[in-house]
Amino acid sequence: MEIDNGITIPSVEALARRGVLVEDDGCSFCNEGIDSVSHIFTACPLALGLWEKISFWCCVRNFFVFSFKDLLELHSIGDRRKLEKEVLYGIIITACWILWKARNNLRFNGTNCNVEDIFSEVRATSFLWCKHRRFNGTKGKLAWADWCKFVNM
Numbered sequence: 001m002e003i004d005n006g007i008t009i010p011s012v013e014a015l016a017r018r019g020v021l022v023e024d025d026g027c028s029f030c031n032e033g034i035d036s037v038s039h040i041f042t043a044c045p046l047a048l049g050l051w052e053k054i055s056f057w058c059c060v061r062n063f064f065v066f067s068f069k070d071l072l073e074l075h076s077i078g079d080r081r082k083l084e085k086e087v088l089y090g091i092i093i094t095a096c097w098i099l100w101k102a103r104n105n106l107r108f109n110g111t112n113c114n115v116e117d118i119f120s121e122v123r124a125t126s127f128l129w130c131k132h133r134r135f136n137g138t139k140g141k142l143a144w145a146d147w148c149k150f151v152n153m
């Protein structure tokens with residue numbers, strides 16, 4: 001599936017469209033859906049569990065996503081300050097990356113994961129990203145405890 005500006009995530013579905021046939025085209029996480037971008041990121045129970053945790057953490061009401069594009073636009077919906085929008089966008093991108101990494105780890109290495117592990121990794125990774133980025137001169141000042149409560153954003 002092409003997500004944006006010609007970037008393609010090589011899900012089994014996307015590979016099949018390019019003539020690469022993969023025998024097992026089922027979702028590695030749930031074995032119910034197919035290995036497509038829309039399923040992995042917006043329909044799989046694992047992804048839904050992750051977005052639910054992120055919506056609670058970041059206090060985002062109405063966290064509804066039906067396509068990958070919705071994920072990329074979610075931060076701009078509603079009444080948020082610029083900083084909060086940027087941080088939320090960073091968290092969503094981090095979550096997509098970690099979800100994809102978990103999918104590959106399970107598919108190719110047989111490493112199991114659960115929503116709790118993925119959420120913890122998203123929170124830790126996005127903390128490092130945010131802490132070391134310059135946001136309104138706050139570079140390096142962000143505290144882990146505040147981050148876990150998503151305050152001072």
Ligand SMILES: [Zn+2]
Binds near residue numbers: 031
């Ligand atoms: Zn699934």
